[in-house]
Amino acid sequence: MADTSLGTAAQLRDPNYTPPLIKAIPLGIQHVLAMFVSNVTPAIIISGFAGFGYGSDAGALGFPDMTYLIQMSMLFAGIATLLQTITLGPVGAALPIVQGTSFAFIPIMIPLVAGKGTEGLAALFGGVVVGGLFHAMLGTVIGKIRFALPPLVTGLVVMMIGLALVKVGIEYAAGGVPAKQFDKPEYGSLLNWSAASVVIFVTLALKFYARGMLAVSAVLIGIFIGYLYALMMGMVTFEGISTSWGHAQAIAFPSPFKYGFEFSFAAIIGFCLMAFVSAIETVGDVSGITKGGAGREATDREIQGATYADGFGTAFAGIFSGLPNTSFSQNVGLIAMTGVMSRTVVTIGAFFLIICGLIPKVGALILTVPIEVLGGGVIVMFGMVVAAGISMLSDVHWNRRNMVIFAVAISIGLGFQLEAMNLAPGAPNALQQLPDAIRILGASGILPAALIAIILNLILPEHLSDEATEEVSGGMTGHGEGSLGE
Structure with a gap:
């Protein structure tokens, strides 16, 4: 009080x-x-x-x-x-x-x-x-x-x-x-x-x-x-x-x-x-x-x-x-x-x-x-930063469309991030053919994930067909809104 x-x-x-x-x-x-x-x-x-x-x-x-x-x-x-x-x-x-x-x-x-x-x-x-x-x-x-x-x-x-x-x-x-x-x-x-x-x-x-x-x-x-x-x-x-x-x-x-x-x-x-x-x-x-x-x-x-x-x-x-x-x-x-x-x-x-x-x-x-x-x-x-992000995601309506957007964005973003973290200096990497500036930005994982999520959110229709989603998700379609909070 x-x-x-x-x-x-x-x-x-x-x-x-x-x-x-x-x-x-x-x-x-x-x-x-x-x-x-x-x-x-x-x-x-x-x-x-x-x-x-x-x-x-x-x-x-x-x-x-x-x-x-x-x-x-x-x-x-x-x-x-x-x-x-x-x-x-x-x-x-x-x-x-x-x-x-x-x-x-x-x-x-x-x-x-x-x-x-x-x-x-x-x-x-x-x-x-x-x-x-x-x-x-x-x-x-x-x-x-x-x-x-x-x-x-x-x-x-x-x-x-x-x-x-x-x-x-x-x-x-x-x-x-x-x-x-x-x-x-x-x-x-x-x-x-x-x-x-x-x-x-x-x-x-x-x-x-x-x-x-x-x-x-x-x-x-x-x-x-x-x-x-x-x-x-x-x-x-x-x-x-x-x-x-x-x-x-x-x-x-x-x-x-x-x-x-x-x-x-x-x-x-x-x-x-x-x-x-x-x-x-x-x-x-x-x-x-x-x-x-x-x-x-x-x-x-x-x-x-x-x-x-x-x-x-x-x-x-x-x-x-x-x-x-x-x-x-x-x-x-x-x-x-x-x-x-x-x-x-x-x-x-x-x-x-x-x-x-x-x-x-x-x-x-x-x-x-x-x-x-x-x-x-x-x-x-830093753990609280992750938790804050999850808390924001708890406000998302987890329909099939949003699940696909999240899946693609985090797979590519986190994948780039983890691959860059585990490389020895001078070792070949997944982005080595790109210009240095783009390679540095891509290796963070954050910007690729953000750009993918923003673009897909703007261009994908509000409802994906059931067949397309089932093929992508392997049957794990999910239902309803997620609730990650208390």
Whole structure:
């Protein structure tokens, strides 16, 4: 239930209401705690694949670069959140929307940077800027293209994103990403898995048996407990970090085009296509906030402004080597839980993120968390992405037509993804005859699955003949609507 001491029921449902600061400030920090781990995790993952190192490897393999990317994740999450809450002309929804680094783009970014160090980042951030501008353009037509992205398509894409990432969670928990980069004999040891398991068990215990902020911040608290366990087991190292901590500036401002800027066809197409998914996710979050916090439907102006903020926030972040931003769904649930619709509360949280992003020592402190501990949290988070996709698919009417669309899309998309994952470097692959850009996009599995699902959904008739479906499905036609929820 909402805390009525914060204001009257009508005030709590008003985005423009400001609760007493003595309570608004803790509520704002609460929003940051709910999204903090999810926000910095993509920067750590991309840094690891780029070869910057982690933990004890950080000093030799690009600790300053990893710290910088973490800083930018916090800084531009805060700036993008301010665009949503304070607004800038038509940009922003004037709602308590919390922005953060998007998981959706990780499978697109990994092939662009894997093993390339800072060289791969120029193409990546070129894609972020162009993709962000394209994302902003979607704000002008978002209401008109929603018909092409029903739950069958969005649920499939979100599920594919999670499936592409779960391998990263397992590798983190075992000791590194990828294992060959670290070449550690203790990779996959019982000690590594015990640290990850502590995080998972604490997170599950809080999610199911705690209430309020303890439940909302379950992953963050789980990682903190896992960190204490790793510290006792001698897994925490400060090598390379102590030097950086001592020489780090008190405040460090972002540098434009720090890693260069390059137009890559694969990066631009990948980011633009994934912008569709991110835009639809934001539409869902805006609707969730207005329904859960104010008991009404979102207006066209709010949806359009939120999409503009998504896109321009991402493009602006890319100029300073920040990763793509999107609205964070966990904070939508937090608004429904607290019953406080005030955008001032979220604005306070945004300023807290900006302050953290300007202090390099915050990023250095995050990097003392052992990768195995982070792996436990990542396993939970990426598993929840898969679950979110399945939840969306539960809204699909599972007739024969939709079953065929889903079957073909996931077979090709997941097939490409699994084949690419299991290949040794330099080995022949199913897409090797295609241009490099298309091969990189196809190997993600997500974009082929999305395009196939969208095209088939638009061109196939509403009802397939029984004979055709029986031939495809082998008699397993299915009946009625699926119900994968509670």
